[in-house]
Amino acid sequence: MIDVYSLPHCSKCNSTKTALIGKGLVEGEHWVEHDLTLSENEVARNWVREDLGYQEAPIVVTDDDHWSGFRPDKLVQLRPRKNGDSYGL
Secondary structure (H helix, E strand, C coil): CEEEEECCCCHHHHHHHHHHHHCCCCECCCEEEEECCCHHHHHHHHHHHHHCCCCCCCEEECCCCEEECCCHHHHCCCEECCCCCCEEC
């Protein structure tokens, strides 16, 4: 599962989600979005800021990589794992 940590009205977040959909990845099946402004995502917000050190949304986390911002170079490299349940580079 790919995790996309995003903010409302974020053009880079929207571009990332559009790119995932363009690759045929289905939200809820292949990737999930976490709105970092929601109080229920406070632990996730602290994790991406403090542990991963990111300040720019979106933050994309795969099984073996993570990055911040709209990164078409990374998105194009995403491939399904053999188990079919996860994606990585």
